[in-house]
Amino acid sequence: MDALMLAKDVVLVELVKVIPDDVKNLEESEVRLIAYTTAVVLVLTWLWSFLNHKKSLWQRLKDFSFGFLRSLPIVNGYVKSELDKILTDLTKEDAFRTHKGEVFTTRLPASGLGRKQVVSRATEMDELLGGADWKKGRCSGTVYFNSEELSETLCEVYSKFAWSNPLHADVFPSIRKMEGEVVQMVVEMFHGPENACGAMTSGGTESILMACRAYRQIGYERGIAVPEIVAPFSAHAAFDKACEYFHMKLVHVALDEQSRQVDIRAMRKAITSSTVLLVGSAPQFPHGVIDDIEAIAALGRQYSVGVHVDACLGGFLIPFMEEAGFPLPLFDFRVTGVTSISADTHKYGFAPKGSSVILYASHDLRHRQYFVAPDWQGGIYASPSIAGSRAGGIIAACWAAMMFMGQDGYVTSTKKIVTTARYMKESLSDVPGIFIYGDPNVSVIALGSNDFDIYRLGAALGKRGWNLNTLQFPASIHICCTLRHTDGGVGEAFVTDVKECTAEIMKSPRAKSTGSAAIYGMAQSIPDRSLVKEIAWGFLDTCLNAKH
Template identity: 55%
Template sequence: MEAEVVQMALNMFHGGPNGCGTMTTGGTESIMMACKAYRDYAREVLGIRYPEMILPITAHAAFDKAAQLYRMKVVHTPVDPVTFRADVNAIKWAINGNTCMIVASCPGFPYGVIDPIADIAALGLKYGVPVHVDACLGGWVVAFMETAGYKLPVFDFRLQGVTSMSADTHKYGYAPKGSSVILYSDPKYREHQFFVQPDWPGGIYASPTLAGSRAGSLIATCWSTLMYYGKDGYVEATRKIVEAHKRIQKGLRQVKGISIMGNPDACVVAFNSDKFNIYLLSEAMTKRGWHLNAIQFPPGLHICVTYLHTLDGVTDKFVTDVEELVTEILKNPGANVGGQAAIYGLAQSIPDRSMVSEMARCFLDSMYVLKEKDDRK
């Protein structure tokens, strides 16, 4: 079943005859597997002692997580301040003899824009550097957009320089939470993803991914979900999601005081304001049942458009609520802030980022504190 899921994904992303991959438990693990594969390939095949990855600042934080765990150096590159797409020239100048991988997003999580992947892949091909396309968020949308009738730049294995891709089946593939795929253009990369210990007294130990024991139920339900929807089902879902995505963009552009960030390509619509603290809108929308993701540098909010937003009246209701609440906020844009607005405003203003990290760790700690039970009462 796992092999068939991988092959279905390879077919979606136009993997060639040497295409291969594995399933993982999610996007973070898929990303970590790609990073391990390229780190070990660089060390064992290319003789690079200190592998580095080039990472546009909008790429998913899971790459930074992998770099910390695998002791890889990250070279962060800027994005265009207007389009929020990766700066290809900055990537070019960041390449050096230690570069083991370059990352591009399709689309990126913060703004829903697709990086100039063809140009990045051309750089990778020219300088002999593997290029990973992260499609964890919207892979099961962008893969079907062309068939659904929407133009999209080529982003997958049709580009010779693209050597790996990550895509989550548990997002727009609608499989149960805990499944994703990592795909490679050639087995020479995947073999460096594997871990093998041949000399353990307990026997020869080999595992394809981070986990030793893996849940067969997740693989089986993922396979079943893909078979249930089929290509036609995903094409139809994609068409509805893209249209909802367009309606939300169009509606927000007409709201006074709101600006769309970049030109969103798929899944996500990000927006901000130069008239008021945008996080005030987040707090107000939460009270109306909308849960938006707060982004930073610059401040903004984004909505991830899902199949639920394609239901009758949902996008209109969203835009109407934004418009009504913005009108109220603009009556007193300097109002005192609290909750999320205060937290994000404070976090962005602190120059010592280690303090922000410490606050985040304290928050994570608090999630594991149980309320004391007094059995004497």
């Protein structure tokens, strides 16, 4: 009420300043009525904005509280010194460690180097800096194929189209045709209806961004000022990025503690008149679990809301699992209500990095991801995705990978990968000290512990050459199986190392973590998430600094 009275007084004063003399003859009661009405409108507008903010009231209160504390010099100085220590520790990790004989190039060579010199320098750099031994299957995900013949084929095809650009379809019609064929092949894989269509993107993140942009446009057309996306906590962070980029609101819903699937009842409760999209993963990244797509699609039909299936990770496994002997519940366009699907060709599709596909159930929906500037002086500008110019060589190499593998090739690779993943899951399901999250049935196995800091296991496996993914909320680590893990003895070696490292840790389960494990555990416990952002900024700065 105080805010209303203050707004009324301010409006009254300003009205007196600007109204013409003949209007000043109005009765005081009439002027007050105008002032009260204007003040009420202002207050209601502010209240609407306050209640419909992208962040919850609790989150805004926390942000304000932490921001106030950070403004205090003594607190800010302490926080800065601690952040500096963390970033210093990060630069000691293998990825940033300086090697003897390492040379940093910070300006162009005075004269260009010849081909042999360039190749030699690149080879020397690779050998000097090293990295995780991904060729021996020691990395989680990262590199998904294990065929030198495929690698040579893709490089040869890429070299023929390295300078092509689908932005100029009239100059490079072959690239236009290849992109169209890639999209249509993926549409068929996911049982798209007659009008199903799609586009290629630079990766899963861009595919998700494009889908969210399309649904945002639908929201705008319905008069929704801030369209909302309802997604599981396990949904990929690209949905967070999309909401930040496109002025949308992401409503996270809880997972079932046992299955790690999205809680359908919680999703139903989260739907509002501003909801434009429901999200399910097939499978989700953290724990490798497939959400109940049929139940999510039923909600989409009931509330006339779009449903996106994020199959970026497993998009070139799940369509082939039934033929490979691993049937799954329906997850694609065969489920009425599914309106879009994202699938990465550069993962289990074995295409080069920088390629993905976004699919839509109709051309009308795809139109809403397009950008068109009809009045630009340079001509009518139209692009299907975020990028203008795109790498035609990547499109050609993606097409080549799919043609090289064929249906039988993908079925064979799926059978190998899923068989290895299920061997790992069964072998680790009863190891004392650790447990497996949910019931993963594709290629990812996530491990947790109620007895010790699970990040210690990740660090111990790191010392044995393994490079795993570190997860949070809850603390866990996971391995994403690829064809590299299906090579003789790799899966067995992983199981053996996990068992041996766990047994060693269980001798002193309460011991403190050190190194990167301690940093990650600490970051998870920080209540002010803006500090974690600053740590991430520092990490990215270090990655982009040639001198580290």
